[in-house]
Amino acid sequence: DIQMTQSPSSLSASVGDRVTITCRASQDISSWLAWYQQKPGKAPKSLIYVASSLQSGVPSRFSGSGSGTHFTLTISSLQPEDFATYYCQQYKNYPRTFGGGTKVEIK
Amino acid sequence: EVQLVESGGGLVQPGGSLRLSCAASGFIFSSNWMGWVRQAPGKGLEWVANIKQDGSEQYYVDSVKGRFTISRDNAKNSLYLQMNSLRAEDTAVYYCARDSSTNNWSNYFDFWGQGTLVTVSS
Numbered sequence: 001d002i003q004m005t006q007s008p009s010s011l012s013a014s015v016g017d018r019v020t021i022t023c024r025a026s027q028d029i030s031s032w033l034a035w036y037q038q039k040p041g042k043a044p045k046s047l048i049y050v051a052s053s054l055q056s057g058v059p060s061r062f063s064g065s066g067s068g069t070h071f072t073l074t075i076s077s078l079q080p081e082d083f084a085t086y087y088c089q090q091y092k093n094y095p096r097t098f099g100g101g102t103k104v105e106i107k
Numbered sequence: 108e109v110q111l112v113e114s115g116g117g118l119v120q121p122g123g124s125l126r127l128s129c130a131a132s133g134f135i136f137s138s139n140w141m142g143w144v145r146q147a148p149g150k151g152l153e154w155v156a157n158i159k160q161d162g163s164e165q166y167y168v169d170s171v172k173g174r175f176t177i178s179r180d181n182a183k184n185s186l187y188l189q190m191n192s193l194r195a196e197d198t199a200v201y202y203c204a205r206d207s208s209t210n211n212w213s214n215y216f217d218f219w220g221q222g223t224l225v226t227v228s229s
Contacts, residue, residue, distance in 0.1 A: 034216070038152075043220060044152065046219075
C-alpha cells in the first residue's frame, strides 16, 4: 500500500498568512494526488486534483504543486473560512490512501 | 446541482449487518465511478470501496474485504454498501462520494454526501 504522510499535523496561523502543507508518498504516484478540505461536522470538499488543478469554484488563493513523492498545498493569504482540516489522497493505486490530515487553527 | 444523500446508518451490535444507501441526483449517475469513504470519530479519512459505472469492477480496503459489498442500481440512481460481520472498529461516519471519472479507471472524489453514522456497540 502507498503511505501518505502529511506535515505538520497541525498549525496555527493568522488571517492573511501564507500557509504551506506538505504531503509525501511512500512511492512514486506521478501527479495522481488530490487535496480536500473538511470543516468540523461537515463532509470533505475537493480542492485540488492531479496535484495542481483547481476544482471548479475553489478560490485562487489555493494552489497545489509537486509530483512523484513530494507535494504541497499552499494558501496564499489565509481567510477566516479556511480554518479547517486538510487531507491529501493518492489515486494512483488501490487501496486509495489519505494522509493523516493537517488542522489549520487560528493563532 | 450534484446531490448525494446517504441513509441507513444507526446502532448495530457486533456481528450484525447494516445496509447503507446513497441517493444520487443532479448528474448522470450511470456515467461515474462511485465510492464510500469512512471517518471514525475524531480520526482521519479512510477509503472503503469503489465501484465502476456498470458495477463490473469493485475494489475494497483490506479491512472490509469479505465483509462489505458495494453495489449500485443505475435505474434507481442509487449506491449501496452492505456491511456484514460488523466490528467495533467499523464505527464511523460513512460518506458516499462521486468519483470524477467517467472513464474505465477511477480518479479522485469530486462530490461528497453529508454522511451517515454507523455505531457498532453492544
